[in-house]
Amino acid sequence: MKSITSSRMQAIDANCEYLGLKGLQLMENAGAAIAREVKERIGSGKAVFIAGRGNNGGDAFVAARHLSSEPDIEVYVALVGQASRIRTDDAKHNFSILKHCNIEGILELTDSSQLKDSGWTGNADVIIDALLGTGISGKLREPESTIIDMINESGRPVIAVDVPSGFDPEGGDVDKAVKADITLTFHEMKTGLESPLAARYTTEVKVVNIGVCSDAERYVGSGDLKVLKKRRDDSHKGQSGRILIIGGGPYSGAPALAAMAALRTGADIVTVAAPVSVAKTIASFSPDMIVRPLSSNVLCEEDMETITELIASHDVVVIGMGLGREERTKTTVSRIIPLCKKVVVDADGLYAIDLPVTEGIEMIITPHASEFRARGGECAADVQSFAGRKHLTVLLKGKEDTISDGERVAINTTGNAGMTVGGTGDVLAGITGALFAIASPMEAACCAAFINGAAGDLAFKDKGYGLLATDVIDRITEVMK
Structure with missing residues (x-):
C-alpha cells in the first residue's frame, strides 16, 4: 500500500x-x-x-x-x-x-x-x-x-x-x-x-x-514550502547550509547567478570555485559570496586538490553552470562527482556525469528537454522511469516542470514565457542547492521549481518580457515569506 x-x-x-x-x-x-x-x-x-x-x-x-x-x-x-x-x-x-x-x-x-x-x-x-x-x-x-x-x-x-x-x-x-x-x-x-x-x-x-x-x-504548491525545515532562533553560521558552486570558464554570469540565488534562498555560506579568468568578474557581482580562483582558464584536473578541500567543508555542491564542454573539463567533473555526498548537476555538467549514480551520492539533475534527451531520457512521461533507473532525482525544466525521484512524480506550473531569458536556469540550480542542504532531494527539487517559477511570475508583472534573471533573484524572498 x-x-x-x-x-x-x-x-x-x-x-x-x-x-x-x-x-x-x-x-x-x-x-x-x-x-x-x-x-x-x-x-x-x-x-x-x-x-x-x-x-x-x-x-x-x-x-x-x-x-x-x-x-x-x-x-x-x-x-x-x-x-x-x-x-x-x-x-x-x-x-x-x-x-x-x-x-x-x-x-x-x-x-x-x-x-x-x-x-x-x-x-x-x-x-x-x-x-x-x-x-x-x-x-x-x-x-x-x-x-x-x-x-x-x-x-x-x-x-x-x-x-x-x-x-x-x-x-x-x-x-x-x-x-x-x-x-x-x-x-x-x-x-x-x-x-x-x-x-x-x-x-x-x-x-x-x-x-x-x-x-x-x-502539483507542487505553497504547501510544499511550509514543510521545509525552519531556521531555529539559536542557529549559527553554517547551520542553514554551506553551498559550493563550481562553474564558469567560458562564461562568468552563470555561476554568479546560481550563487546569488542560493544566498537569497537562505544558504548561510556560498563559495564559488571558478577558473581564474572569470573569478574577479564573478566576485564583482556581490561581496556576499566567497570566490576561490582556480588554476586555469577552464576547470581542469590540476584543480582537484583545491576542489577536494572545498567539498569537504561544504554541505552541497552545485556544478555545471558556464563550465563549457572541453574534454579536460568533463574529465574533471567526472572525478569531482564521486567526492560529493549531495550534488546538483546543471547545464554543461550534465554531459560529464556517469549514470547510474553510485551508492552514497544523492544527486539532483536540472536538465531542459534537449539535455535530458542527451542523457538517454525521452520526454516528461519518462522522467519517473529514468530517475528510478539512474538512482537520482530529476527536475525536468519546461512549460510545466516535471520532478521525480523514481517513486513520486510532481508537476510544477509556476513560471512564464518571459523566463526563457538566459540565466533563469542558473537561478533554479542555485535555489535547488540551497534547499538541498535542509531538505530531501525530492522536497528540494519540488520547492525550488515552485520558488523559481513564482519569483519569475512576480518579476513578470513588473518587467514583462524584459525581465532578467536578476529580477527573479530579487523576488525569491517574497515567495518564501
Whole structure:
C-alpha cells in the first residue's frame, strides 16, 4: 500500500487550501467518517472523545457534533487544554459549535485528575483518541502522558484518529502511545503505521478518503514550502547550509547567478570555485559570496586538490553552470562527482556525469528537454522511469516542470514565457542547492521549481518580457515569506 509521511500530508493539506479546498471541508469529512465508525462499532452507548488542541481535536469535535443527533448515543468531549488555546481556527470553530449540540458533557482539562474524577473513561462504550495525532514530537509531556495511560488502563474499545496518540507517524521510537483497536488514518497510509512497531499500538488500520483533490498531491504548491525545515532562533553560521558552486570558464554570469540565488534562498555560506579568468568578474557581482580562483582558464584536473578541500567543508555542491564542454573539463567533473555526498548537476555538467549514480551520492539533475534527451531520457512521461533507473532525482525544466525521484512524480506550473531569458536556469540550480542542504532531494527539487517559477511570475508583472534573471533573484524572498 502506498504510504506518506506526516510532513507530506501537511503539504497536501496546505496545497488543498491553495487550490480552494478549505481545511474546514476536509475536517468535516474526517469528522463524519469518525462518527460513522463509532456508530458502526457500538450502535448505542457512551462515546467519549479525548481531544487535543490541534486539527486532530477538530476532527473529533465534528464527529461529536454528528453523533450528538443520534438518540441512542451519549456524547462526552474532554478537551485537553483550554478552549482559548485551541491552535487552529478550524478546530476552534468546530469546538464553539458544540455548545449548541446535544452533548452530555464537555470538559476543559488542565490536569489529568479532572478526567479521572469524571469517571468517563471507565464507563465509556468507546473512547475516541484524538489527543495528539501526527503532531507528536519528542518526549510526551503532562497531562498528555498520564491521559494516555488512563486510556490504555480503561479496558474500553479505542478508536484512534489518524495515528494513536504518542505513536511516531514516521515509525521512529515511541515513549508511550495509545493502544487502539482501530486507527482511522486519513487520505493515505502513514509511513509509521506500516512499521512492525505499529502492531503493538493498533490492531487494525483503516484508510479513510476525506475528499483530498488529486491536484493537491500531484502539483507542487505553497504547501510544499511550509514543510521545509525552519531556521531555529539559536542557529549559527553554517547551520542553514554551506553551498559550493563550481562553474564558469567560458562564461562568468552563470555561476554568479546560481550563487546569488542560493544566498537569497537562505544558504548561510556560498563559495564559488571558478577558473581564474572569470573569478574577479564573478566576485564583482556581490561581496556576499566567497570566490576561490582556480588554476586555469577552464576547470581542469590540476584543480582537484583545491576542489577536494572545498567539498569537504561544504554541505552541497552545485556544478555545471558556464563550465563549457572541453574534454579536460568533463574529465574533471567526472572525478569531482564521486567526492560529493549531495550534488546538483546543471547545464554543461550534465554531459560529464556517469549514470547510474553510485551508492552514497544523492544527486539532483536540472536538465531542459534537449539535455535530458542527451542523457538517454525521452520526454516528461519518462522522467519517473529514468530517475528510478539512474538512482537520482530529476527536475525536468519546461512549460510545466516535471520532478521525480523514481517513486513520486510532481508537476510544477509556476513560471512564464518571459523566463526563457538566459540565466533563469542558473537561478533554479542555485535555489535547488540551497534547499538541498535542509531538505530531501525530492522536497528540494519540488520547492525550488515552485520558488523559481513564482519569483519569475512576480518579476513578470513588473518587467514583462524584459525581465532578467536578476529580477527573479530579487523576488525569491517574497515567495518564501
